[in-house]
Amino acid sequence: MADIDDRWHRRGPDGKPVRTDRYGVGARWLVRWRDPDGKQRKKSFTRKTDAESFAASLEHGLRSGSYIAPEAGRVQVGEWAKRWLDAQGHLARSTFVRYEIAINTHILPRWGNVHLSSIKHADVQVWVSGLAKEWSAASVIKVHGVFSQMLAWAVKDARLARNPAEGVRLPRPALPDHRYLNHAQVAALADACGSYGIVVRFLAYTGLRWGELAALKVGRVDLQRRRVLIAESVTEVNGELVWGTPKTHERRSVPLPRFLADELASRIEHRPDDALVFTSPQGGVLRVRNFRRRVFDAAVRKVGPQGFHPHELRHTAASLAIASGADVKIVQQMLGHKTATMTLDLYGHLFPDRLDEIADRMDRAASAPNVTRK
Template sequence: MADIDDRWHRKGPDGKQQRTDRYGVGARWLLRWREADGTQRKKSFQRKADAEQYATTVEHGMMSGTYVSPDAGKITVGEWAARWLQAQGHLARSTFARYEIAINRHIVLKWGRVRLSAVKHADVQAWVSGLAGEWSPASVVKVHRVFSQVLAWAVRDGRLARNPAEGIRLPRPSLPDHRYLDHAEVAKLAERCGSYGVVIRFLAYTGLRWGELAGLKVGRVDLVRRRFLVAESVTEVNGALVWGSPKTHERRSVPLPRFLVEELRPRIEGRADDALVFMAPQGGVLRVRNFRRNVFDPAVRDVGPAGFHPHELRHTAASLAIASGADVKLVQQMLGHKTATMTLDLYGHLFPDRLNDVADRMDAAVSAPNVPRE
């Protein structure tokens, strides 16, 4: 419990009220309390009402588990962000690298020397609004997300009572204008890529991310069942190859069209299970930067569309699957999306509009002979 006394209200040698003491000018009421770990705390106030109000806050915080020690928020944001980053060893290396860039390039630059307890919601909003004038909406959202995670960690550690980065108004990223190749365009691009045409067709008809294609091993491919298992991915981070699980950390089975089975057969049969299906010219992992520079980008410059990049073949796979009659759950499974909602957010406009079909079925049901009419 917190105790209040006024023993700092003293008379001076002349008999008058003494207005100054070591707790501050006019400090009269002293609040004492003890934290859960036994640490003794005290704070002085000029008015008893202020002391009582603060005492109520302290007691409520201790009872509800929301109490924050006055010293807990004295650590700087820069120090705390470094601790938080060190605790993110569970993240994929590529994700860790993005978080590190957000902290070093943006967060520490603005907040590095500021105490955690001094971070205010209005100041965070002003900072985010300033970033929105310099960076793309998507970049601002990512930087804010990292900052909010850092502060949320401080809340869980008892250093902040609440997260001042919550409820910030963020710029709304515009939905990208996806480009989709049709079958003829895929064939044309694949032909221009020569011996690597199979890579183009594989991406365009399976929807794999590049890291999943580059990490696909022979033992994961079943040509008889026309299926392969996406179980790992390889990413280049600061020039180094990092192996890990797919983006959603879940394995998935993806179907193979028959024409791809025949193209893959020479790359599968007679090879070791741990061999890579797709390899660089000199062996080893097929790196996207090298592939783009040496094969893909020259082909795109010749046959178009201008500026097309390998990830757009994933969008192409989604559009071709939907056009062939695949429903949203099948497309979700093929692409490895976390939820069907994500699939619909990206490709919902490609699914055929069947609202009239629903209305027609309702008309037919109501018009059935066995439906009573007034």
């Protein structure tokens, strides 16, 4: 229970309030309570209405189990960000580095010296709106996501009653203009890449991410069943190669067209299971920046389309699979998307328009002889 009293109030010889080191000039009302650990606490107010409001909120927190100690949120964001990052050891190295960059570049300059308890929803909204004027919507969304995760962790640690970053209006990212190559364009680009043409064909017909292709080992390829097991990924972070699981942290099996399986045979026969299928000229990991500089970009300038990026071969794979009749669940599995919704959000417009087909079926059903009309 919380008690309010003014018996502790000190006055001078003239009867007026005197300055106290702890409570300040004019402080009159004191709220006393015991926290869940049984510790005696108190907080002073200059107005009785403020003391009563605080006491009521305090009572609710103590009864509902949502009590937050007044000093719990007196941790500066800079210190909290370090604690939070130290607790993210479960993240892939590449993701950790992206979070670290977001914190150092955007979060700490604005919030580093601010106490957790002083962060207001309106201030977060103003900050996000300011970022949106200088950075892309996708970048702003990612930065806000990191900040919101940090504050959500503070809520779980009973330092904040709620997350002030929740409900902030974020900029809408522009829908990407995906480019898709047809079979003839894939063949032309692959031919222009010379001996590395198989890399182009492999990406265009499997939909692997670059890191998954670069990490693919001989033992993961089953030519008889024409399947590739995707279980690893390798990413270059600040010049360092970081190995880990695929983006969704789940293994998946990807089908190989027969022509691609036949082409891979010469690359994997009589090689150890732990050997990389695709390598650099020196035999190491095939890095996307080096591949573009040495091979891919020159081929694109020769045959187009202008500015085409290796990652767009993943979009091409989705397009070719859908055109061949694959349904959304098959495309989801092949690409390693977490949900079919994500696949539809990205490639739903590529699926055949079956609205007329559905309407015709309903028309035939409604026109059947056994349907009675009044």
